Amino acid sequence: MIRLLLRRLLELVPTVLVIVVASFALVRLAPGSPFSSEKEIPAEIRQKLEAKYGFDKPLPEQFIRYIGNLLKGDLGLSTKYPQRTVNEIIANGFPVSLTLAAVALLWSLLVGITAGIIGAIRQNTVWDYTAMTAALVGISVPSFVLGPLLVLVVSLRLHMLPPAGWGDWHHVILPGLTLGTIYAGSIARLMRGGMLDVVRSDFIRTARAKGVTEWVIVWRHMFPTAILPVVSYLGPAIASMLTGSVVVEKIFNVPGIGPYFVDAAFNRDYFLVMGIVLLYAFFLLLLNLVVDVLYGFLDPRVDVS
Amino acid sequence: MKVFLQRFNVIMHKTTFQSYVVFVLTFTTVLATGCQQQSSPYFGTVKPRHGPQEIWINNSSEPEWLDPGRCSDSTGGEIIWNTFEGLVQAHPATLKPLPAIATHWDISDDGRVYRFYLRPSFWSDGHPLTADDFVFALRRLVDPQTGSKYASNGFIFEKGLAISRGEAAVNSLGVRALDSHTLEIELVDPLPYFLNFLSFYSFMPIPQHLFQNLQERGIDQDLWTRPEHVVCNGAFQMTDWQFRQHMTFEKNIKYWDADSVKLDRVRVAMVESSTTAMNMYVAGEFDWPGGSTSLPAEFMDHLESYKDFHSHPYLGVYFYWINTTKPPLDDPLVRRALSLAIDRDSLVKHVTRGGQIGSSDLVPDGLAGYEGLHLPVYDPAEARRLLAEAGYPAGQGLPEVTLSFNTSEGHKQVAEAIQAMWQQELGIAVELENQEWKVFLANAEQMNFQISRMGWIGDYADPYTFLELLTSDCGNNHSNWSSKTYDALLEQANQHNDPEERLTILRKAEAFALAEQPLIPLYVYTRTQLIKPYVRGIWGNHQDRHPWKYMWIDESFEPGEENSESVNTSRKAIQVHK
Numbered sequence: 083m084i085r086l087l088l089r090r091l092l093e094l095v096p097t098v099l100v101i102v103v104a105s106f107a108l109v110r111l112a113p114g115s116p117f118s119s120e121k122e123i124p125a126e127i128r129q130k131l132e133a134k135y136g137f138d139k140p141l142p143e144q145f146i147r148y149i150g151n152l153l154k155g156d157l158g159l160s161t162k163y164p165q166r167t168v169n170e171i172i173a174n175g176f177p178v179s180l181t182l183a184a185v186a187l188l189w190s191l192l193v194g195i196t197a198g199i200i201g202a203i204r205q206n207t208v209w210d211y212t213a214m215t216a217a218l219v220g221i222s223v224p225s226f227v228l229g230p231l232l233v234l235v236v237s238l239r240l241h242m243l244p245p246a247g248w249g250d251w252h253h254v255i256l257p258g259l260t261l262g263t264i265y266a267g268s269i270a271r272l273m274r275g276g277m278l279d280v281v282r283s284d285f286i287r288t289a290r291a292k293g294v295t296e297w298v299i300v301w302r303h304m305f306p307t308a309i310l311p312v313v314s315y316l317g318p319a320i321a322s323m324l325t326g327s328v329v330v331e332k333i334f335n336v337p338g339i340g341p342y343f344v345d346a347a348f349n350r351d352y353f354l355v356m357g358i359v360l361l362y363a364f365f366l367l368l369l370n371l372v373v374d375v376l377y378g379f380l381d382p383r384v385d386v387s
Numbered sequence: 388m389k390v391f392l393q394r395f396n397v398i399m400h401k402t403t404f405q406s407y408v409v410f411v412l413t414f415t416t417v418l419a420t421g422c423q424q425q426s427s428p429y430f431g432t433v434k435p436r437h438g439p440q441e442i443w444i445n446n447s448s449e450p451e452w453l454d455p456g457r458c459s460d461s462t463g464g465e466i467i468w469n470t471f472e473g474l475v476q477a478h479p480a481t482l483k484p485l486p487a488i489a490t491h492w493d494i495s496d497d498g499r500v501y502r503f504y505l506r507p508s509f510w511s512d513g514h515p516l517t518a519d520d521f522v523f524a525l526r527r528l529v530d531p532q533t534g535s536k537y538a539s540n541g542f543i544f545e546k547g548l549a550i551s552r553g554e555a556a557v558n559s560l561g562v563r564a565l566d567s568h569t570l571e572i573e574l575v576d577p578l579p580y581f582l583n584f585l586s587f588y589s590f591m592p593i594p595q596h597l598f599q600n601l602q603e604r605g606i607d608q609d610l611w612t613r614p615e616h617v618v619c620n621g622a623f624q625m626t627d628w629q630f631r632q633h634m635t636f637e638k639n640i641k642y643w644d645a646d647s648v649k650l651d652r653v654r655v656a657m658v659e660s661s662t663t664a665m666n667m668y669v670a671g672e673f674d675w676p677g678g679s680t681s682l683p684a685e686f687m688d689h690l691e692s693y694k695d696f697h698s699h700p701y702l703g704v705y706f707y708w709i710n711t712t713k714p715p716l717d718d719p720l721v722r723r724a725l726s727l728a729i730d731r732d733s734l735v736k737h738v739t740r741g742g743q744i745g746s747s748d749l750v751p752d753g754l755a756g757y758e759g760l761h762l763p764v765y766d767p768a769e770a771r772r773l774l775a776e777a778g779y780p781a782g783q784g785l786p787e788v789t790l791s792f793n794t795s796e797g798h799k800q801v802a803e804a805i806q807a808m809w810q811q812e813l814g815i816a817v818e819l820e821n822q823e824w825k826v827f828l829a830n831a832e833q834m835n836f837q838i839s840r841m842g843w844i845g846d847y848a849d850p851y852t853f854l855e856l857l858t859s860d861c862g863n864n865h866s867n868w869s870s871k872t873y874d875a876l877l878e879q880a881n882q883h884n885d886p887e888e889r890l891t892i893l894r895k896a897e898a899f900a901l902a903e904q905p906l907i908p909l910y911v912y913t914r915t916q917l918i919k920p921y922v923r924g925i926w927g928n929h930q931d932r933h934p935w936k937y938m939w940i941d942e943s944f945e946p947g948e949e950n951s952e953s954v955n956t957s958r959k960a961i962q963v964h965k
Contacts, residue, residue, distance in 0.1 A: 118832065120841070121459070123536050126552050130534040164451060165609055166630070174630045230662070238431075238669055240782030245666040246658065248632055311716025333660045335667075337631040350825050 083378075090371050098360070098366060102152070105359045106145055109352055116161035116350040135159060135353075148356070157360075159354030162346070168357040172339060176361070178248060179326035179338030185258030190265035195312070197266070198273020202281065202308075203300060205320050215269060220267025229260040229333040246335040259336040261327050265319050270313055276308030283307075306380050313380065319371035322367040325358070391658030423693060428574070429946065430693040431922055435588070439940045441924065442653035445664050445677040449631045453612035453645040455591035456527045456536035461931075466655070466878035469635070469935045470621040471591035472643070474503050474521070474570070476580055478938050480926040481849075482848055484582040485535075488516065488592070489570075490645070490854045498577025498884045505568040508643040511595050512618045516555035518564035524593035526550075528670070540589040543581070545573040556670045576881040579889060580849030587846060594618040622648045631657055649924070649939035674919045675941075677724070678931040682915045686799060687740045695920050698742045699927030700844040703912035704751060704853060705743075706742045707838050709791070710867040711905050715786050716837055720777035722804070722904035725838075727763065728812040729805055735910050736805045739797070743910040749857075750850040750897055751911045753929070757850045757890050760898055767812040774813055780806050782814030792840035793827040801909070831865050839865065842912070847929065850893045851877070857900050868905030920944055 104360050117131050119122060119292075132138045136147060151158060157168035166174075197213040204210050236256060237245035242250050279303065280286060326340025339358060346354040377384045437443065450463030458467055464698075476487040485675070489503040508516045526534050529541035529550045541547040543696060545561025561573030570806045575580060584590075594611075601608050614625045623636040624896070636653040640643065656673070658664045661683045664676045676682075680691060690696045703866035715721050731745025744751075747762035779785040790806065792798040801950065803821050809815045817838075830836050843863075845852040855861055858877055876896035883889040901908075916930050921944040924937035 092934075112825070114829040118535075118828040119536065120828070120863075121536070122539075124538055126531045126864075127534055127536065127538050130531050131536075134534060140697070160449065163449060163630075164457075165613070171630075233666055238666060241670070243669050244672060246663045247656070247667070247672065281494055332660050333663060335656075335660065335663050342661075348824060373399055 083375075087371075087375070090197050090374070094124075094367050098363060099360065100281060101363045102181075102356070103145075105356055106148065109350070109355050110141060110240065112347075112350065116352065118350075122357060135161060137352075147383070148353075157357040158314035159269070160351055160354045162349045162351040162354065165213055168353045171342075171354060172361060175326070175337060175339035175342070178336060179331070179340060180324060181254060182257055182261060182326070182331075182336060182338060184321070185254050185257055186199045186262035186265065189259055189262030192267055193262070194269025195273050195309075196254040197270035198275075198312075199277060199305075201270065201274040202277030205278065205294075210274075214274065217270035217274075218262045218266040222267075224259050225264055225329045226333065227328065228263060229256070229330060230322070232256050232260060234242075246333070253334075253336075257330050257336055259366075260333070261323065265323070267317060268319075272311040272315055273308060275302055276311045280304050280307045310377065310381055313373055313376055317369040321362065321369045324365050325362045392459055394716075395857070401603075414513040416631055425808070428691060429920060429945075430692045430695055430917060430962070432671040432914075433944075434948045435674065435919070435921055435940055436671045436847040439502070439942045441650075441654065441934070442650055442674050442938055443654045443656070443672060443938065444675045444830070445658050445667070445673050445680050446634075446655045447657065447664070447677060447679045448659050453617075453625075454593075455535075455588050456524060456533055456593060457535045458588055462657075465677070465679060466625075467588040467591060468932065469623050470619040470622075470625060471588070472616075472640075473591045473620045475504075475585055475586050477583070477586040477926075477932055478878065479928070479932070480928060480932055482583065482928050484586060484930065487586075492856065497767070499574045500580070501572045502565070503570045503572070503573070503582070505570060507568070507642060508620065509641045510596075510618045510620050511624050511639050511641050512594075512597075513641060514596050514618070515567075515568040516593065516594075516620055518570040519567070520592040520595055522560075522562050522564050523568050523595040524591060524596075526557050526560050526588055527593060529535060529560060530557050531906075535589075537589050540587065543574055543578060543584070545575055547575070548762070571604070578851075579883050579884075579886050580847050582848035582850065583755070583849065588594075592620060593621075607703055622934070623653055633657065633846075638692060642935070644938075647937045650935060653935050659765055665965070667919050668919075674922050675925065677919055677932050678914070678916075680918065682741075684740055686729065687742075687915070690915070690917070695915075695928060696915070698915045698916060700744065700751070700752065700753075700912050700929050701912040701931055702848065704746070705842045705909045705912065706749070707907040707909065708841050708865045709868075709907065709952045710835075710837050710839070711903075711907055712834075713813075713837055713850045715777075716788065718777050719903050720773045721779070721785075722907070723902075724770045724773040724777065724813060725809065725815075726907045727773065729765065729808055731764040731909060733765075734801065734804055739756075739910065740799050741915050742913040744913070745906055745910050747901070747909050748897070749901060749906070750853045750893075751845075751929075754845070755849050755890070756886070757813060757893065757903055760894065760901065774815075782816075785815055787818065788815065788837050789820050790825065790840075791820045791822055791830065791836045791839040794821045798840055800912055806907075824890055833867065838907075841906075844912075845930070850890070850897070854893060854896060854900075857905060864903035868900075870900070872904070873900055874915050887893060 090235055100292050117128055129138065148158065160166050160168055160171055163171060167197055197217055201210040201213040233256065235247045236242050243256055246255050260370045286299060286303055288302050315355035326338040328340045342358045344357060399561055404855050427605055446462050446465050448462050450466060451460050452463050453466050455467050455471055458464055462812065472487050474487060474489040475484040478485050488505055488508055490506045491504050493502045504617055510516055525544065528535055529538050529547045531551055531553055538551050546555050546559045548554035550557055550560055550965060563571045564844050576608060597616065600607055601611060601616065614628050616626055622639060622642050624639040625634055625637040625886060626637050626660065633654060633656040636655065643965040644646065661681055664673065664680050665682060666671050667674050709716050709722050711717055726747060735743040735745045745764050747764050748759045750757060750759060752759040790802055792802050799821060806817050806819055809817050831839055843856060854877060856863055857868065857873060859874050860863065873896055874898065877890055878893040880889045883892065918925055921941045923939050923941050925933050
């Protein structure tokens with residue numbers, strides 16, 4: 083087990099390196115510069131600005147410097163927010179996105195798993211149709227429709243929660259529900275599929291024959307096997323929840339790191355783009371590893387070592 | 388749980404699929420009915436959610452700099468204008484320069500040298516403010532070491548341009564402290580708009596003593612505007628700054644005019660989405676979504692009927708640059724034909740819908756007494772004649788033309804409308820090309836386009852802020868059009884000390900340039916605002932400057948009470964002159 087972990091962690095190094103090189107090259111290939119604006123900046127001033135960030139040096143030299151700083155844990159300076167480092171910006175926004183992700187994850191698991199199980203054990207009944215219609219709606223309705231609808235009803239009509247902002251617990255509910263619902267739909271369908279796969283297995287028939295109660299069959303015997311597709315799905319899903327959602331964070335003005343994926347690229351904020359890409363890559367790789375390890379615990383057929 | 392499930396299952400089994408559909412439809416209808424707008428003359432709540440000494444506003448996005456010497460965006464400018472005070476301040480309604488830190492001034496006969504007499508005043512930490520703080524600030528603005536994107540604002544001062552190029556010493560700038568409270572400013576030209584321009588945020592004083600203090604403590608001087616360090620001399624002082632969330636400002640009791648400041652606290656949020664900001668306004672989380680927040684165009688027709696909706700002209704022009712070196716647009720006849728074929732009134736009425744004013748002029752009306760040219764905004768017959776004269780009757784034989792704009796729904800709609808007008812009136816098929824902002828800017832810089840969208844916001848209330856765009860050495864001139872006659876006319880106007888005569892020359896220059904049509908003006912901007920009816924002391928003005936120092940919350944306001952007709956929401960006359 084430990085050997086596997088070590089091997090997998092070592093494998094992360096070349097993957098991350100490829101990501102760094104590719105994103106560094108891509109972001110520099112894009113036309114335009116962080117300092118281009120509608121109003122002309124005098125050439126001398128522009129040179130000073132470029133020198134401040136080291137953009138006046140040849141690209142290979144800049145890359146080596148970036149890698150050097152990266153190894154020291156320094157992600158560089160932002161050009162859009164010149165008084166802040168990328169480390170500071172991520173440290174500011176990441177806990178926010180994390181809180182939002184936690185609420186969204188809880189909501190999506192609660193709703194998704196419940197709906198999936200109900201759909202499977204009451205297959206082809208109104209229960210199943212309702213749960214799966216809801217799941218289909220959850221998957222199909224984009225967050226830029228669901229978010230404003232929730233704001234309209236919950237905030238502007240019922241005056242129950244603030245329409246946007248960040249600060250205390252009631253700011254997190256609407257964006258959490260909006261973000262979570264997208265995932266809840268997929269989880270429900272995967273869970274139902276997983277349950278239906280095992281419901282006719284021999285070991286379930288054996289358990290029934292032994293007179294085990296339905297409750298125990300569902301939770302002890304079916305659930306651990308049926309949840310496996312959901313677990314594989316959750317790896318990348320959690321990574322993308324953790325790194326925030328561009329749309330949800332914009333609609334609810336949540337100061338997380340989601341919008342940087344788009345804005346930093348548009349602003350040619352080179353170091354911020356790199357920082358965000360690296361963060362996302364790191365979580366994606368890490369969570370995929372966690373998923374693989376979890377498989378070993380949940381499914382006796384998988385030998386992780 | 389199991390029993391409950393079984394019982395519910397039985398009930399649901401009895402239910403037919405049809406009744407299920409009926410249930411879903413009824414539920415949706417109830418929800419939709421509940422969502423219908425109730426009839427109120429105001430858009431959203433009209434009860435303040437805070438005490439009378441506070442206001443909640445929006446400033447749309449996280450500012451790049453709050454440092455007057457480095458700021459180049461309107462969101463930073465909004466904060467600087469309310470936390471710093473320069474030699475003069477702009478009247479909140481008319482924008483005429485009023486005494487601020489300078490009580491009065493003398494102007495030399497040739498109009499180039501100004502001598503300002505400063506009142507005794509203090510920084511927020513109690514340190515006296517002197518003429519040296521202005522000298523320090525203005526030298527820093529043009530010093531290439533500062534790397535200010537708005538260094539060019541300092542080129543109006545003697546030696547400003549040379550210093551920024553590293554050709555002259557920083558201390559040779561034409562800004563001198565004659566004594567601790569007398570400041571002399573020497574200009575390159577006798578600019579009639581200088582006093583108006585002087586209230587711009589680039590020209591605020593900077594606390595030199597704070598910089599020394601930070602240096603001694605080994606703290607990065609770039610961080611001087613953070614709330615834990617900042618020292619200011621304006622009406623408000625920042626006490627809290629939550630990155631990309633909100634800032635809090637408290638009244639600065641050391642401000643020279645603190646007695647006229649009514650609010651104790653201003654909470655400024657940074658909400659980028661205009662729809663989100665509007666929702667927050669409805670819920671009472673904003674009293675005023677702020678000068679720099681535009682309202683969503685698709686809501687405009689709906690919002691206009693509310694009493695708390697206001698609109699006023701704004702000093703900005705929307706236009707299309709033409710690259711005058713690429714055929715067929717190197718022919719002025721073709722350029723003029725394109726301009727005359729655009730039905731600007733229809734464009735602003737049906738497409739932009741924000742109350743904009745269709746115009747073929749580069750300079751909007753009413754700038755420092757300047758009377759606009761009022762060129763025809765639509766003349767399709769003349770357009771067809773000009774195009775035929777250029778050798779392309781009914782658009783036949785015209786080489787391909789591409790119109791570029793930066794990706795945005797609004798720009799796209801305008802471009803599509805104009806594409807249709809050119810097709811209909813002139814028989815020309817124009818290609819549209821949208822580009823991501825930085826790509827668009829790079830193409831504009833390299834003159835890699837045929838027709839390109841642009842908007843220009845005037846920095847000061849003088850025609851020159853627009854006319855300068857077409858001079859040969861202006862870095863913002865993206866037309867490749869240059870004319871010695873035009874340059875000479877502007878130069879001649881700048882040397883003129885008589886305002887009337889100067890405006891006449893500028894008018895001649897504008898007419899000369901537009902006859903060549905190096906750009907196609909489309910409309911003059913407007914600002915649309917939502918302001919809660921209990922907020923007083925906000926005036927609509929064409930530079931969208933709304934100092935917080937005049938704002939106050941009217942506790943006696945009752946819904947149903949008539950509000951004044953325009954953005955002038957002051958019920959009591961405010962003493963502006965001191």
